[in-house]
Amino acid sequence: MNRNSEATLSVRDLIVDIPTRHSVLRPVDRVSFDIAPGEILGVVGESGAGKSMTGNAVIGLLTRPAHIASGEIWLNGDRIDHLQGEPMRRLRGKQIGMVFQDPLTSLNPLLTIGDQLRETILEHLDVSKDEAHQRAIDGLKEVGIPAAEERIDAYPHQFSGGMRQRVVIALALCAEPSFIIADEPTTALDVSVQAQIIALLRRLCRERQTAVMLITHDMGVIAEATDRVAVMYAGRLAELGPTKDVLTDPKHPYSIGLMGSTPLASAGKERLTQIEGAMPRLDSLPDGCAFHPRCEHARERCRQNPEPRLEAYQNRAACWFVEDLYL
Ligand SMILES: Nc1ncnc2c1ncn2[C@@H]1O[C@H](COP(=O)(O)OP(=O)(O)O)[C@@H](O)[C@H]1O
Ligand SMILES: [Mg+2]
Numbered sequence: 029m030n031r032n033s034e035a036t037l038s039v040r041d042l043i044v045d046i047p048t049r050h051s052v053l054r055p056v057d058r059v060s061f062d063i064a065p066g067e068i069l070g071v072v073g074e075s076g077a078g079k080s081m082t083g084n085a086v087i088g089l090l091t092r093p094a095h096i097a098s099g100e101i102w103l104n105g106d107r108i109d110h111l112q113g114e115p116m117r118r119l120r121g122k123q124i125g126m127v128f129q130d131p132l133t134s135l136n137p138l139l140t141i142g143d144q145l146r147e148t149i150l151e152h153l154d155v156s157k158d159e160a161h162q163r164a165i166d167g168l169k170e171v172g173i174p175a176a177e178e179r180i181d182a183y184p185h186q187f188s189g190g191m192r193q194r195v196v197i198a199l200a201l202c203a204e205p206s207f208i209i210a211d212e213p214t215t216a217l218d219v220s221v222q223a224q225i226i227a228l229l230r231r232l233c234r235e236r237q238t239a240v241m242l243i244t245h246d247m248g249v250i251a252e253a254t255d256r257v258a259v260m261y262a263g264r265l266a267e268l269g270p271t272k273d274v275l276t277d278p279k280h281p282y283s284i285g286l287m288g289s290t291p292l293a294s295a296g297k298e299r300l301t302q303i304e305g306a307m308p309r310l311d312s313l314p315d316g317c318a319f320h321p322r323c324e325h326a327r328e329r330c331r332q333n334p335e336p337r338l339e340a341y342q343n344r345a346a347c348w349f350v351e352d353l354y355l
Pocket of ligand 2: 079
């Protein structure tokens with residue numbers, strides 16, 4: 029598969045393995061996608077689908093024994109999948125911003141938020157201390173922290189959860205990265221705050237043309253914030269396409285079930301559809317298509333052959349019978 033040189037991030041045939049005493053688990057299996065400048069790609073799927081593993085592989089934060097077994101990751105035209113240690117850490121600080129579910133994991137409880145912002149800015153941008161201070165204040169204002177001039181001297185625990193996540197977004201953006209990864213950024217927040225944080229992330233990344241990988245199990249967040257969406261199932265991409273198309277006209281039987289069991293997407297329909305069964309564990313993946321035991325359309329071919337793979341820029345599903353069934 030060719031890399032798209034226009035994309036900020038290109039992932040090709042990524043495989044993550046976890047060797048165990050008895051076998052090798054494969055939480056990410058030949059995943060490919062691109063994210064363009066200013067584009068928000070959503071990655072959605074049930075818990076355990078491999079979303080975080082994919083994200084952590086991209087930013088070099090897999091914890092052993094999990095490791096990239098093969099595939100390519102390109103960021104701004106440079107291959108980064110082999111980077112480790114200090115070069116990877118520097119790249120994360122400068123070119124990659126990170127927003128995780130719990131804002132406290134991204135913030136040092138012992139430092140004021142001003143210290144943390146100024147330190148990050150000074151490490152990655154060629155500016156004076158005064159300018160770093162001013163940029164830190166501007167960053168806090170941009171994410172909607174009231175009285176930023178005074179609040180800059182506060183410690184993380186002095187902020188509410190929603191305000192803390194705003195600070196994390198300011199911190200993620202302050203070194204002007206070209207790529208942001210946000211893994212369940214609003215899952216720990218009150219529902220009333222979630223939409224504000226998503227809108228903020230979306231607006232700031234649009235303005236800066238930052239590419240965003242937005243990982244979530246929440247179809248509402250996908251609908252609200254993303255341009256394209258990748259549906260993951262058992263470590264594989266089931267479907268990838270423009271969000272509007274995938275939400276209104278899903279092609280993969282799993283996506284169809286997922287949309288059917290989401291109140292938002294099914295509003296107005298007569299009944300909610302449910303997918304029978306559960307996603308398989310990594311140590312007991314079925315032969316053939318990973319979804320076939322739960323698929324009402326499964327045939328002999330699905331039991332015998334792994335599902336076809338998705339190309340990064342095609343809007344279609346990894347299903348042998350997409351054409352027969354849905355076109
Ligand atoms: N250290 C580990 N050892 C074995 N399996 C793991 C480990 N960490 C995660 N997994 C498994 O990898 C799969 C993908 O996990 P993850 O990427 O966290 O899912 P998601 O983010 O989609 O909820 C899950 O089946 C999970 O149980
Ligand atoms: Mg996760």
